[in-house]
Amino acid sequence: MPRDRREERTGFQEAAPYHPDYDLQTDFVMVYGIDETMPERIRKWKEKGYVVHLMTGVAWGQYNSYLDGEIDGVPHWDEAQKDRHGEMILHGKKPVIPYMVPTISFGRFIADRIRIAVDAGVEAIHLEEPEFWVNGGYSEAFRREWQLYYKEPWIPPHATPDAQYRASKLKAYLYTRVLDRLCAEMKDYALKRYDRILRFYVPTHSLINYTQWRIVSPQSALVELPSIDGYIAQIWTGTSRTPNVYEGLRKERTFETAYLEYGVMQELVRGTDRRMWFLHDPIEDNPNHTWADYKQNYLKTVVASLLHPGVSHYEVSPWPRRIFKGTYPSENGSGKESIPSDYATTLLQVMHTLGNMDQKVIEPEEDALQxxxxxxxxxxxxxxxxxxxxxxxxxxxxxxxxxxxxxxxxxxxxxxxxxxxxxxxxxxxxxxxxxxxxxxxxxxxxxxxxxxxxxxxxxxxxxxxxxxxxxxxxxxxxxxxxxxxxxxxxxxxxxxxxxxxxxxxxxxxxxxxxxxxxxxxxxxxxxxxxxxxxxxxxxxxxxxxxxxxxxxxxxxxxxxxxxxxxxxxxxxxxSPWHSKHYFKLQRGPYIIASVLEESITDKDLTISGPVVDLFDSKLSVHDQFTLSPGKQALLYDVEAGRPSEGQVSVIAASSRIEELHQSDTGFRFTAKGPANIQASARLYCPTEPASVQYAIGNQAVPADWVWNRESLTVLLQYEHGAANQAVIQVDWSPQSVPEPGAD
CATH class of the missing domain: 3.40.50 (Rossmann fold)
Known part of the structure; x- marks a missing residue:
């Protein structure tokens, strides 16, 4: 059965208009930013079948009309976050976009902008990154808020430890206040005006990263606000590769840091009815790395997140346009290059696999100490x-x-x-x-x-x-x-x-x-x-x-x-103390593993098969899989996931698979995904195919395929075409396979 998009298991955010080259075919899309193009962007994504949310920054954005006084006749540049030298703390460099002190008037301005999105028909709103920098706290607006909150004159935050602690505590309170007022008001507006239950989520870095990067945010205080429905855990290569020190050595430890970051974010919703999406990013905000660097770090964050089975919803990418249309430094330093074809295929395989992580059977390798x-x-x-x-x-x-x-x-x-x-x-x-x-x-x-x-x-x-x-x-x-x-x-x-x-x-x-x-x-x-x-x-x-x-x-x-x-x-x-040099977990048929560097041994880890390597664009089948220190794996256990005898079933695909129908002569399905991408799918196939072809529109062409006799699976390779959809037909001899479910 195809997954209902309204389950919202996977989604992405994008500021650019719809384009077939980054139509990822997730369940929902977060249209980013509120401007004159927003209603049309929302309409187009809805036409493509997505559940549409909206995401906008709550600490920074194109707020010059507010800052210049065009909204209420009063300039608000005194509400920009400033450091001890009187310099504004900016998001990026140009244009001048300051981080804001979330005053009452600023909250009203954001509410008026959000109202436009509610009128445009979005089902949920994500207020991104409520952030106040530790080296801020010197603007006139913040000094006024200090006097009102503490009932005493402002003290420079760097003057004493007490002043710094109190300044940061106030910063967290101010963003809690603005989010509480804003979300409650807009929920009331949506229900009264449109009889619609509007949902609010807060995409936020982890408490670990915000502390490490010296940023203050409400974090766990938001669970006390009934108007907040959940979070996105904004964890990705850019946060997790921040160096740390272990046994005297400072270096990047992306897997370990990501493991801790996802762990603390899971704690924000454990035992509650709030939603948490774990974010992954195949690129990052630093554009100076190679595709190989991005890939190895991306895979580390994916595996780190999957080792926390309490969450099974994912933002599979922010900004897919910069992934599938962007260029980054080449390995040989000769210039910039687009995404390698095999990496694009792997990304889509992982993204669609993430939609299947709500598994009832969770099996750690042992009852290890936690x-x-x-x-x-x-x-x-x-x-x-x-x-x-x-x-x-x-x-x-x-x-x-x-x-x-x-x-x-x-x-x-x-x-x-x-x-x-x-x-x-x-x-x-x-x-x-x-x-x-x-x-x-x-x-x-x-x-x-x-x-x-x-x-x-x-x-x-x-x-x-x-x-x-x-x-x-x-x-x-x-x-x-x-x-x-x-x-x-x-x-x-x-x-x-x-x-x-x-x-x-x-x-x-x-x-x-x-x-x-x-x-x-x-x-x-x-x-x-x-x-x-x-x-x-x-x-x-x-x-x-x-x-x-x-x-x-x-x-x-x-x-x-x-x-x-x-x-x-x-x-x-x-005592359940058991030192080992790896982590390994099974979620349904999925095996998640990471072998540690700087651990008790530098030996490889061998995992028994047959398994399918979901990080391989060819979805290779292995009798056993060997993993070396510093490497991660996402595998599919062929026997654990095998359907009833004679049935066809999807193991993994770089497409959204729908309308899978099996007959006594073969099977067919519809594959949806980005244009101009080499797509792959591996399925359980009870007998060797006689022919495979795929149709894009009215044109049918032969597909590449490889049948694996030992695992009774078939690898299919095809394209989605400009219309983002292909129909794949696999035929076999009607006498060669039993009916599905037959003994």
């Missing part, structure tokens, strides 16, 4: 060096890493306190899930699936004291907590609930850090470094800064030893 590493929205609030005279690290967005490394603060960008707690475990094959501490007070039982947690308050803070009570109770009920921290973080001294002397006052006494309060709740006041019993659980305290664990193999080993020792103290010989 370790939760806690992080909170407050990690974004302390991303400026606390010295008033420290240079401004500037703005990093992944498009010019070499330039930032020359002029910026690379050590700050490393975000080593977080990676020091995660990479030592991840590199030994331990499934690590970044957990959202803020959710502990939102969802009872949020921590229940975990027996082991890793925590440090050296790079984020618990916003509320009841979070500590919940953590302490989790330990006393039988959990193992590994706490890493030496109380050296200057942000421990901010005005907060644990710090009575500076205005917290919640307990009438001063704790030097929130760790001291947590340990008191656990009955460990004054405890020394090491392992301690707490009720039915255990606490292992490593009295050092978590960033130190990233600097050497000894540091990484120390964390691994602490986790293993805590588990053994809790579970004895039943």
């Amino acid at each position: 370790v939760g590493v806690l992080i909170a929205d407050s990690a974004m609030f302390q991303r400026m060096k606390p010295e008033p005279d420290a240079p401004d690290a500037g703005k990093y967005d992944g498009t010019d890493p070499e330039g930032f490394q020359e002029a910026g603060d690379t050590e700050l960008l490393d975000f080593s306190p977080f990676y020091g707690l995660t990479l030592p475990l991840l590199k030994h094959g331990i499934p690590v899930r970044p957990l959202q501490l803020d959710n502990v007070r939102r969802y009872p039982g949020y921590l229940a699936p975990y027996r082991v947690l890793v925590l440090s308050y050296e790079f984020f803070k618990p916003e509320y004291p009841d979070l500590q009570n919940a953590l302490a109770q989790w330990v006393r009920d039988g959990g193992a907590l590994i706490y890493v921290g030496d109380d050296s973080d200057p942000y421990h001294g901010i005005r907060a609930w644990w710090n009575a002397e500076l205005g917290g006052g919640a307990f009438g006494s001063k704790y030097n850090s929130p760790r001291e309060h947590l340990f008191e709740q656990l009955g460990l006041k004054g405890a020394a470094e090491g392992i301690h019993q707490a009720g039915k659980g255990v606490v292992y305290w490593l009295d050092q800064h978590p960033a130190d664990l990233s600097l050497s193999k000894e540091g990484a080993d120390r964390l691994r030893h602490a986790v293993q020792a805590a588990m053994e103290a809790l579970l004895g010989t039943e």
Whole structure:
């Protein structure tokens, strides 16, 4: 049965008008941008059968009419985000498009623009990237918002750790406020005017990336807004290739970073009815890489996302026009080249496979330990060096890493306190899930699936004291907590609930850090470094800064030893610590695998077949598949997916396959996809074909095909034609195959 587009399992965003060369045949399309061409763009995509959404920036865009005062007669340039030098923080370089302070009047302006899209008939709206840069907070509009929120005069964010923390907390609040007001108002408008339930989603980078790139956004606070229906996890090569440090070496670790990023985004919707789409991007915003570079990093992000089976909806591409119509540097440096034909075919195969990931049977290779590493929205609030005279690290967005490394603060960008707690475990094959501490007070039982947690308050803070009570109770009920921290973080001294002397006052006494309060709740006041019993659980305290664990193999080993020792103290010989150099998961017939570099061995991983390689444009069948360190695979298990005897069924295709009909003489189907692309499909085929042809319009031509006798599958190769549709006919002898379902 063809998939109903209204399931919205796959989609993409595009600002350009419809074009047959990038008609990807997903379920929905997000028409990007609100201008005079928007209604026509919406109409054309609808005509092609898509469910149509709209996406627009909520922090930046072509807002000059608002900034110049043409909307309400009042100039609004004072609402542009500015750094400490009074310079506007810009999106790109030209034209001048500043990031905005989301004031009440700015929210009204965005609402009026959104109303145009509602009138044009879109079913959902995506308000992209509510972002406030850490080095911002100096514009007149922000100073006014500070006075209203804190009821005190504005303080320059770089003046003290407390000022920086409070400035960032306000930034997150302002975007939460504008999204709440805007989405509620537009939902009301759509229902009253058109009797239509309008949906709102927020495409956002991960909490890990925003913290690493020094951007503040509402993140988990949005789950408390009833007007927000879900998210797109904007994770791609550009975010995940940001270098980090492991065992003293700074380098790109795209797979590992993406694995952590998708993991924390899954946590935003776990246990809720909110929708999450995982994004992949076959290119990225930096246009200076080769197609080979883009491909290897794209495949790493795809596999990293598929190892998180709690999500089965995907944005398969932003900007397909720049993929299928763009040119990028050639390998030999001789100029630029268009997408290689085999890579285009592979991309489409992956994109259509993603629509089948809602599988009921999920089988990890073993019941492996899963370790939760806690992080909170407050990690974004302390991303400026606390010295008033420290240079401004500037703005990093992944498009010019070499330039930032020359002029910026690379050590700050490393975000080593977080990676020091995660990479030592991840590199030994331990499934690590970044957990959202803020959710502990939102969802009872949020921590229940975990027996082991890793925590440090050296790079984020618990916003509320009841979070500590919940953590302490989790330990006393039988959990193992590994706490890493030496109380050296200057942000421990901010005005907060644990710090009575500076205005917290919640307990009438001063704790030097929130760790001291947590340990008191656990009955460990004054405890020394090491392992301690707490009720039915255990606490292992490593009295050092978590960033130190990233600097050497000894540091990484120390964390691994602490986790293993805590588990053994809790579970004895039943401890599920199993180091390995790979991750492997089966989702229905799909096998997802990644072999790690910098792990316990450099051996290959062999996967038994027969399997189909879905990253191969020829969809090759392998009796066994070998994967070397640093490589990833998406495979189809031929036997696990085999239909009833004699039936024809699709294994994979670089087309949207519809109207598959089988008879006693063969089968036929309709394949839909971009024009000018070499397409492939592999299907279960119970007997060798006698002939294969495909028709584009009224013209029928022979198709290339290869039958695999051992797997009883056939590879078909064809084109979609300018009309984005071909009909493929496969004929065999009527006496050569049993009827479908026959014994």
